[in-house]
Amino acid sequence: MEIDGRFWLTKDGRSFLGSGRIELLNLIEKTGSINAAAKEMKMSYKAAWERINSMNELADEPIIQRKVGGKGGGGTTLTPYAHELIQTYNRLHELHRQFIDRFSEAGDSPELLAKILNRTFLTTSARNQIPAKISKIDVNELSSIITIDLSGGSKILSTITSKSVNSMNLHVGSDIYAIIKSSDIKIHATAPKETDNLNILEGTIESIQSTELNSELALRINDKTLLVTLLGKDELDSFRVGKKAFASIACNNIIVGL
Known part of the structure; x- marks a missing residue:
């Protein structure tokens, strides 16, 4: 038996950031296109845009910006605010993973889990x-x-x-x-x-x-x-x-x- 847990950030009672949305943002930055990012994740453009729109509705600032024309023909990139969100999510996700790893040391022993909890909350x-x-x-x-x-x-x-x-x-x-x-x-x-x-x-x-x-x-x-x-x-x-x-x-x- 193993202890596991999913990590999500919510805002105003709604899902805001999770691993799939962070992957989508990273792929948009990598490809310069929502459509290309959606294809890499094997989802429709509509589904990808719905995720972006949902994040934008909850975010304090826009998370994507359009590039018009130019040598590359334009495209989509992330805003500086989006990069800050990704860094924050990654750091919190790492701390969450460490927390779950500490619990996992206990296996199926409640006594050992209690001992680990005592260690976990040392500041x-x-x-x-x-x-x-x-x-x-x-x-x-x-x-x-x-x-x-x-x-x-x-x-x-x-x-x-x-x-x-x-x-x-x-x-x-x-x-x-x-x-x-x-x-x-x-x-x-x-x-x-x-x-x-x-x-x-x-x-x-x-x-x-x-x-x-x-x-x-x-x-x-x-x-x-x-x-x-x-x-x-x-x-x-x-x-x-x-x-x-x-x-x-x-x-x-x-x-x-x-």
């Missing part, structure tokens, strides 16, 4: 709270190296005090959270040099959201692991959505949470 200021499991503990006199298996198959190392290992009753097989502040994750266009105290994870840039001061970059490591970090304005030119990148995280910057 920290760290953006990255990744469900994980301990696969190895190397205990030294003062500090210990914890090998952590992240959801999706990746491994990282965390250095914590041996006193913490004992007080938290950590052992191989313990379900934990790897908690990482966004400021402790560095993003590189090429793989950095490996060292004993540095974790290096390869991924694909999923999104970049910018403000006047900085940018937030989301790096997809695998289907179940997404890392979020901040970039300065001078770093932004080195990265693009869809491109490969590398995250480096010092072992002593990975907090183990229960």
Whole structure:
């Protein structure tokens, strides 16, 4: 038995955004045409337009704009507001998926689900709270190296005090959270040099959201692991959505949470 759940955003009691509508918007941006987007989704132009019109009725601003004439003969593109909606939906959908994944750890055990719920509602200021499991503990006199298996198959190392290992009753097989502040994750266009105290994870840039001061970059490591970090304005030119990148995280910057 598995726990599952669909994710929709509603407004004024009506369905506003879901995965199918987001796919339609992305295809309109890709093809420059509602008709072409509808064909890729194997739906009629009428059905696609009804979805667009329904979103427009609920949106605070228009979500599409027409291009008239020109070399390409015109077409349809998304407005800046629509791009903001897509980014917001993707971020909320990712959080929802993480929430469901935490529930799924329980299988058909209500007792385990209650334990996971107690962990789920722990609040920290760290953006990255990744469900994980301990696969190895190397205990030294003062500090210990914890090998952590992240959801999706990746491994990282965390250095914590041996006193913490004992007080938290950590052992191989313990379900934990790897908690990482966004400021402790560095993003590189090429793989950095490996060292004993540095974790290096390869991924694909999923999104970049910018403000006047900085940018937030989301790096997809695998289907179940997404890392979020901040970039300065001078770093932004080195990265693009869809491109490969590398995250480096010092072992002593990975907090183990229960």
